[in-house]
Amino acid sequence: MTTSDSGGLEIEGLHKVLGGRSIIHSLDMTVRPGELVSLLGPSGCGKTTTLRMIAGFLTPDAGSIKVGGREVVHLGPEHRPSAMVFQNYALWPHMTVAKNVAFPLKLRKRPKAEIAERVDAALELVNLLHHKDSRPARISGGEQQRTALARALVQEPELLLLDEPLSNLDAKLRVKVREDIREIQQRLGITTVIVTHDQEEAMSVSDRIAVMNNGRIEQFSTPADLYGTPATEFVATFIGSLNRLEGAIKDGRVVPGPGVVGIRPEDVVFGTETHPRGLAATVERVVPRGHFAELHLRREDAVLRAYVTGVPPAVGASGCARIEKWLEFEDGQLVGQGTAE
Amino acid sequence: MPRALSRGVVVLLAALLALFIIGPLLWLAMRAFAASWTYPDLLPDAWTFRWWSVVFSDRALGVAVQNSLFFAPITVLVSAVICLPAAYAFARFEFPGRRFFLIGVFAANSFPKMGLFVSLAALFYALNLMNTILGILVVHVLGTVVFMTWIPAAAFAAVPRSLEEAARDAGASKLRTFFSVTLPMALPGILVAAIMSFLSSFDEAQGTYLVGAPDYMTMPTQMYSLVLNYPTQVAAVFSILLAIPSVALLLAAHKHIVGGHLAEGFQIK
Ligand SMILES: Nc1ncnc2c1ncn2[C@@H]1O[C@H](COP(=O)(O)OP(=O)(O)O)[C@@H](O)[C@H]1O
Numbered sequence: 265m266t267t268s269d270s271g272g273l274e275i276e277g278l279h280k281v282l283g284g285r286s287i288i289h290s291l292d293m294t295v296r297p298g299e300l301v302s303l304l305g306p307s308g309c310g311k312t313t314t315l316r317m318i319a320g321f322l323t324p325d326a327g328s329i330k331v332g333g334r335e336v337v338h339l340g341p342e343h344r345p346s347a348m349v350f351q352n353y354a355l356w357p358h359m360t361v362a363k364n365v366a367f368p369l370k371l372r373k374r375p376k377a378e379i380a381e382r383v384d385a386a387l388e389l390v391n392l393l394h395h396k397d398s399r400p401a402r403i404s405g406g407e408q409q410r411t412a413l414a415r416a417l418v419q420e421p422e423l424l425l426l427d428e429p430l431s432n433l434d435a436k437l438r439v440k441v442r443e444d445i446r447e448i449q450q451r452l453g454i455t456t457v458i459v460t461h462d463q464e465e466a467m468s469v470s471d472r473i474a475v476m477n478n479g480r481i482e483q484f485s486t487p488a489d490l491y492g493t494p495a496t497e498f499v500a501t502f503i504g505s506l507n508r509l510e511g512a513i514k515d516g517r518v519v520p521g522p523g524v525v526g527i528r529p530e531d532v533v534f535g536t537e538t539h540p541r542g543l544a545a546t547v548e549r550v551v552p553r554g555h556f557a558e559l560h561l562r563r564e565d566a567v568l569r570a571y572v573t574g575v576p577p578a579v580g581a582s583g584c585a586r587i588e589k590w591l592e593f594e595d596g597q598l599v600g601q602g603t604a605e
Numbered sequence: 606m607p608r609a610l611s612r613g614v615v616v617l618l619a620a621l622l623a624l625f626i627i628g629p630l631l632w633l634a635m636r637a638f639a640a641s642w643t644y645p646d647l648l649p650d651a652w653t654f655r656w657w658s659v660v661f662s663d664r665a666l667g668v669a670v671q672n673s674l675f676f677a678p679i680t681v682l683v684s685a686v687i688c689l690p691a692a693y694a695f696a697r698f699e700f701p702g703r704r705f706f707l708i709g710v711f712a713a714n715s716f717p718k719m720g721l722f723v724s725l726a727a728l729f730y731a732l733n734l735m736n737t738i739l740g741i742l743v744v745h746v747l748g749t750v751v752f753m754t755w756i757p758a759a760a761f762a763a764v765p766r767s768l769e770e771a772a773r774d775a776g777a778s779k780l781r782t783f784f785s786v787t788l789p790m791a792l793p794g795i796l797v798a799a800i801m802s803f804l805s806s807f808d809e810a811q812g813t814y815l816v817g818a819p820d821y822m823t824m825p826t827q828m829y830s831l832v833l834n835y836p837t838q839v840a841a842v843f844s845i846l847l848a849i850p851s852v853a854l855l856l857a858a859h860k861h862i863v864g865g866h867l868a869e870g871f872q873i874k
């Protein structure tokens with residue numbers, strides 16, 4: 265498998281109406297060559313619809329889609345330089361693994377020897393050479409998924425599209441497969457768009473994430489940026505965990521106000537000794553989360569969730585809780601960030 | 606003890622069932638080789654191949670076999686050419702009157718056949734189709750429409766759309782997608798429909814008699830005159846001949862229908 269000189273993806277003013285309802289409104293997005301971008305959002309926000317328009321299964325009502333600088337919006341899926349990995353893998357059950365992978369090359373009328381060579385290379389890449397002659401129904405879900413990936417990669421597409429690639433795998437396999445996908449993507453330098461509703465999945469593999477909500481991109485940025493500086497309240501709550509309180513923060517305490525404050529649980533600090541910026545707090549609940557624990561702390565102004573590592577305090581223990589950092593929202597938009605001096 | 610008893614009951618029931626299924630066939634087979642066999646004798650008085658040679662040397666009967674073997678495959682072919690595109694359309698497209706057609710195909714088959722054939726005969730006289738090969742073909746094809754539409758439509762509908770989309774995505778045209786993905790995956794269903802159509806044509810007697818007799822006699826229509834003109838042993842020989850295609854086809858198709866990739870297709874959704 266050669267490193268592909270992938271093109272980028274430019275989407276402008278994309279609109280789609282389905283069943284009389286506007287599903288995608290004026291969507292713009294640019295994916296740089298070789299970049300891995302996730303479309304992340306809750307179920308029903310329009311991720312699959314967007315991906316299907318990029319792949320060519322749906323025609324947008326307006327807008328332009330360019331792959332490698334070339335307009336593709338008028339092309340059928342068979343003429344687009346993209347290849348897709350389907351959510352249910354969509355392997356052809358009447359063909360063996362090798363025949364599935366060979367099919368795109370047969371359609372391109374490549375010479376037999378070249379097909380054999382490229383199929384082997386693609387199967388080698390996803391570590392499936394030993395299952396070459398198996399029928400899809402005879403291999404595991406993870407192996408089916410890798411077959412689907414090989415079938416896409418063998419085409420050396422300019423753009424790789426994956427719709428919820430991990431959703432049909434069990435939790436353990438998911439982490440491994442997403443790392444494999446990322447590793448292969450980096451090695452080939454292939455421009456990739458992944459659709460997912462799982463923020464952890466998106467955060468762990470993406471160069472950038474487009475957070476979608478109700479057919480719009482709320483924010484398009486790097487994982488760190490989305491987490492640290494979420495542009496909207498929606499992004500802040502969708503990515504990571506957030507204490508959401510109505511009001512404002514003044515002198516370390518929550519006071520009534522017109523806006524909303526958001527505090528990440530790791531920005532709430534709990535200790536037994538008093539602190540000038542802290543308030544007395546009691547531990548109401550302790551939720552073990554593996555290498556850390558989540559505390560529910562009752563203060564006089566609010567109930568806050570906090571993360572602590574090490575041995576967690578007991579339920580009912582009292583101490584002092586302080587807020588180190590917070591986000592300020594008005595009308596759902598980020599208007600400021602606060603840090604305790 | 607009750608265990609042994611229930612075991613005995615099961616064995617008895619199985620034996621009865623076997624007797625019920627195999628008994629008449631056995632009787633038929635014996636009859637075909639019986640010189641004469643009269644009540645109340647338990648077995649025929651002598652065995653003979655005479656009736657078989659009667660059947661094979663009778664020109665009319667030979668012609669009937671030939672006619673049947675001519676009409677059945679052509680019927681399947683014509684029916685497939687007409688019905689399979691319709692089946693695909695029923696499975697894949699939403700069009701006005703879709704449900705009406707689908708139900709209509711079914712309903713047409715649930716009326717008493719003779720009524721249909723009588724009105725058909727009136728039409729055939731007008732169109733000069735009486736006593737023609739074309740007329741018989743029309744009758745036979747009509748009898749297969751319900752199989753060739755409903756079963757393949759279900760088979761096409763069962764092909765997941767994402768498998769077709771995957772082919773398009775891989776670079777296949779719509780036509781190529783149909784022939785490389787949709788058709789092979791629907792093939793077991795189409796095979797079943799073809800077999801049922803073949804047998805339906807092979808067994809069709811009423812309409813064929815009405816439209817074709819006496820110029821074009823097929824095996825089932827010939828049966829009528831056999832029963833009247835020959836000893837019953839000849840009819841027995843003939844019914845065995847008539848059963849051969851059914852058994853042969855079912856045996857041949859059995860593997861594809863039960864163990865083919867139809868089952869695999871369902872496993873991976
Ligand atoms: N063919 C269709 N007709 C009508 N509405 C549709 C159709 N396809 C999808 N939708 C609607 O569009 C919205 C977005 O769907 P989808 O893109 O599948 O969301 P996601 O992939 O983000 O979960 C959903 O509300 C869905 O009900």
Ligand SMILES: [Mg+2]
Nearest residue numbers: 311312313428
């Ligand atoms: Mg989806």
